[in-house]
Amino acid sequence: MIQKEQHFPTNICFLPCHLNLSLPPSLPIQPASLALRSFINHSNLNISPINQSVNMGALDVLSRKSGVIVGDDVLNLLKYAKEHKFAIPAINVTSSSTVVASLEAARDAKSPLILQMSQGGAAYFAGKGVSNTDQFASIAGAIAGANYIRSIAPAYDIPVILHTDHCAKKLLPWLDGMLAADEKYFAEHGEPLFSSHMIDLSEEDKEWNIATTKKYLQRAAPMKQWLEMEIGITGGEEDGVDNTGVDNNSLYTQPEDIYEVYKALSPVSPYFSIAAAFGNVHGVYKPGNVKLHPELLGKHQAYAKEKINCKEDKPLFLVFHGGSGSSKEEFTAGISHGVVKVNLDTDLQYAYLTGIRDYVLNKKDFIASQVGNPEGEDKPNKKYFDPRVWVREGEKTMSARIKEALSDFNTANQL
């Protein structure tokens, strides 16, 4: 026991690094417990980093530099991304392990990040053993995941947008439950629990989609909460909704439809983005099967600019769904037309698996039993089957794939 305490690193400071830097070198090394208390006190507070004057990056436009950001910080970060031609990857997370793998990648690449939970991913956060009648598990899991992300994100010293993904008509009770949690959190802390949500009524009648989305934006607006909506359908599958057979035309949104959305939503709040379909499909398919037309997004921006009669060339915040399997050229084209968020799930699910798969295959003789391996029949295998060892391998490969995305989306080194 004493030995374990001696191994505890007392010289590790858990503060975000800009605070760390602000400690005069003559100060004694902070005991971990004090540093941790200080981190807890400071996390999510509005702290200016010591290097603000020299740092010409996205942090300059944020009042909260690290941890989950909300309200105007979200707006300012997305505006900054649009101006500086990068998009923030939105990673679907389902566990603390996938959260930390994502945060680690973004921290190492000095990038902002969006972490999102789908309805199914949120239920998984609660545990597959919890009933999802009336969206109970999806609501409870989303709240648990949000609180976890809120508490750990400041330790990675990067700004994080906390988001939820899709939400078709039949899942609206899930969104209602999360909004109730947001309102409760807002009453206590002056900000919503989640930075943003998505509502996806793209399979419904267009007028109903826009009118219902507007109602939800009216509910989110007093909390300065962001809402992403979808018009035109993302193919493939999402939230158990199978869009594999939809009419091909629905996969390409028309500029008039986008402007209709803008016209309805912009008087309510500036905090909204549009997932316009330009051939996007969830999942990864044989090359040639998915035909993306990111140039259509440029047409949407031009049409909206002309109608609004604004100075800005790209008045819309656009979202790229179905990022997995797409090329750097497709991302770059989308980003040049105002894509500020790219959703990436399938490629990361696979990346997470590969680390674990390779570990299991390479170490199969060390994990076949608790005791006994090629080095001796009495050798214990605990250090090989500890989940912190093999799950970590998945985190590493997932992190590496996220770093690739951060580089492809021009997000790396933007902080």
Ligand SMILES: O=C(CO)COP(=O)(O)O
């Ligand atoms: O759009 C997505 C989540 O909303 C992710 O799509 P992919 O799984 O194709 O990356």
Ligand SMILES: O=C[C@H](O)COP(=O)(O)O
């Ligand atoms: O929208 C699609 C995302 O990949 C989420 O998928 P999921 O519903 O399987 O969690």
Ligand SMILES: [Zn+2]
């Ligand atoms: Zn959709």
Ligand SMILES: [Zn+2]
């Ligand atoms: Zn999607």
